[in-house]
Amino acid sequence: MLELLIAQLKWSSIQYRRYASEAIGGVIALTATFYGLFLSASYIGGGSVRFGDRLDSVIVGYVLWSLVIFIMGGIPGTLQREAQVGTLEQLFISPFNATQILLFRAIGDLIIQTFLISIVLIIIMVTTGRWLSFSPALILPFITVVLGAYGIAFAAGGLALIFKSIQQLLGIFNFALLFLLTIPTETWSGTQQVLGWILPMTTGAGLLRDLMARSQPLALPLLGLALLNGLVYFALGVSLFRWAERAAKRRGKLAGY
Amino acid sequence: MHVLEVQSLQKSYRLSGKVVEAVRDVSFNISAQEVLAFLGPNGAGKTTTIKMIAGLIVPDRGSVAIAGRNPHRQPNALRSLGAVLEGNRNIYWRLTPEENLEYFGVLRGLSGRVARQRAKVLLDRFDLSHKRKTTVQTLSRGMQQKLAIAVALIHEPQLLLLDEPTLGLDVEATQTVKQLVREIAHEGRAILLTTHQLDIAEELSDRVAIINKGKIVAQENTVDLIRQFSGTVYEIELEDGLSRDFLETLGRDRFQKLKSLGALIEKNCIYVRETELLYQALDILKPLAIARIEKDQANLTDIFLKFIREDYYA
Numbered sequence A: 001m002l003e004l005l006i007a008q009l010k011w012s013s014i015q016y017r018r019y020a021s022e023a024i025g026g027v028i029a030l031t032a033t034f035y036g037l038f039l040s041a042s043y044i045g046g047g048s049v050r051f052g053d054r055l056d057s058v059i060v061g062y063v064l065w066s067l068v069i070f071i072m073g074g075i076p077g078t079l080q081r082e083a084q085v086g087t088l089e090q091l092f093i094s095p096f097n098a099t100q101i102l103l104f105r106a107i108g109d110l111i112i113q114t115f116l117i118s119i120v121l122i123i124i125m126v127t128t129g130r131w132l133s134f135s136p137a138l139i140l141p142f143i144t145v146v147l148g149a150y151g152i153a154f155a156a157g158g159l160a161l162i163f164k165s166i167q168q169l170l171g172i173f174n175f176a177l178l179f180l181l182t183i184p185t186e187t188w189s190g191t192q193q194v195l196g197w198i199l200p201m202t203t204g205a206g207l208l209r210d211l212m213a214r215s216q217p218l219a220l221p222l223l224g225l226a227l228l229n230g231l232v233y234f235a236l237g238v239s240l241f242r243w244a245e246r247a248a249k250r251r252g253k254l255a256g257y
Numbered sequence B: 001m002h003v004l005e006v007q008s009l010q011k012s013y014r015l016s017g018k019v020v021e022a023v024r025d026v027s028f029n030i031s032a033q034e035v036l037a038f039l040g041p042n043g044a045g046k047t048t049t050i051k052m053i054a055g056l057i058v059p060d061r062g063s064v065a066i067a068g069r070n071p072h073r074q075p076n077a078l079r080s081l082g083a084v085l086e087g088n089r090n091i092y093w094r095l096t097p098e099e100n101l102e103y104f105g106v107l108r109g110l111s112g113r114v115a116r117q118r119a120k121v122l123l124d125r126f127d128l129s130h131k132r133k134t135t136v137q138t139l140s141r142g143m144q145q146k147l148a149i150a151v152a153l154i155h156e157p158q159l160l161l162l163d164e165p166t167l168g169l170d171v172e173a174t175q176t177v178k179q180l181v182r183e184i185a186h187e188g189r190a191i192l193l194t195t196h197q198l199d200i201a202e203e204l205s206d207r208v209a210i211i212n213k214g215k216i217v218a219q220e221n222t223v224d225l226i227r228q229f230s231g232t233v234y235e236i237e238l239e240d241g242l243s244r245d246f247l248e249t250l251g252r253d254r255f256q257k258l259k260s261l262g263a264l265i266e267k268n269c270i271y272v273r274e275t276e277l278l279y280q281a282l283d284i285l286k287p288l289a290i291a292r293i294e295k296d297q298a299n300l301t302d303i304f305l306k307f308i309r310e311d312y313y314a
């Protein structure tokens, strides 16, 4: 298991290093965006996912938004790319199941993406002299959101296995994501509140808002709920993926056709 | 014990309302050190069979056992299997040979350390050491295919599946791959290879299974199959100017009698296997006009084609 994770991490880092020229566009866009946010602390791209008006809240909102988009597109993207270059089936000829391999690869990619973002942020902080400070507690609600995002990524991966081309669907997902991350369910009550708990990733995002914009302490019961929400969506996504994998194998179209 | 046991595999696809019976009741075994060539025209069901063995396609019916384990239920069965699939790159062109071997080694269940050791040995053995740090996309097609085979061997599987392994290779690379296949079988692995290049099956295989329209129509020791036909096959060509339909000329009665001699009938030619049968066949054909009688120097290509056509006319 650990060996597989290490191998995946190495795989991802080689891809990034060797094809830096392809990654460079993304890094430049990232830098420009952060720079803009630093200068104006206002709306840019996903800047509407804001956890308050202070610079650090805006940055956290943007980082969360961009990472979740990155995660959601990751697994279907991997499946489509591998099918295109003709390596996909080799991933399924393994004593490890495909879910595990895809998850580890996604984690490898996420670690590298996070690393890139951190580097860019640090460089900007050094050059502008404006320093952000985050509470380490942020990481907990962040994780619950990321879990839900992986669930959705697996679901999208399952659809990619069966329908092959799902670019448009991913566009809709990204649109829905804006809604899920910004809708202020933490202010809802009654049945609405229950609905808020059921929506994917929303509770975790609400917790982040509480922490960043309202400077409230971390509400543990709500964190538990957010974690449960993340776990349930993760499990649902993985189940859907497994089902799709089986269906694709039954129809003989794991790698196209 | 057989390394691979395939029992009554069956698979049909539904494609835009039509049902394609891709594989029908296919059974065979392969032992260690044995090469079985799976021979058949395009669309015969070779790739579907290979993918059912590799756990990539779920069969409608039938079973697969690799070293006694079912790849569809026991993921560990895949530890005993390596595969190079048709028309696929199978390896990452953006990585170097070394990186490919190490990555796939771990993916097949090795530790990073063992994968690195084996990678080194395989690179040496496959004569790729000098390219070990070059990205795969810049290698020649032959080297890429060699590497794909090396990667399929990284976890030392007992069974190797090669789907059209020489497709698109030049003469020299084909030669290299052939040599490798022989070596790999010699070191004790079981190999299933599909090919439409019949000379390759003839040179490499211990046994041949001929598949047509999803069905195995012949399965025999390669040497026997060739001996059975070569030298002792007679081809009788009839003049068929009389009727548009040759079978009409021949008549149902004659057709049945010839069949019971084990003759193959194709267009206006009839093939019989032994001298004695030749005269019986001539008796049956009397008084039809004969254009030509010839002793057939068959090679596997002809045998293969005959079986395929036989099935077509049946």
Ligand SMILES: Nc1ncnc2c1ncn2[C@@H]1O[C@H](COP(=O)(O)OP(=O)(O)O)[C@@H](O)[C@H]1O
Residues within 6 Å of the ligand: A251, A252, A253, A257, B013, B014, B015, B020, B021, B022, B040, B041, B042, B043, B044, B045, B046, B047, B048, B049
């Ligand atoms: N996923 C699929 N869906 C529908 N038909 C398929 C699929 N895969 C293969 N076929 C059909 O099944 C038959 C056997 O194909 P295949 O196993 O690829 O043959 P071969 O490898 O011998 O050329 C062909 O008629 C092919 O068109």
Ligand SMILES: [Mg+2]
Residues within 6 Å of the ligand: B043, B046, B047, B048, B086
């Ligand atoms: Mg094929």
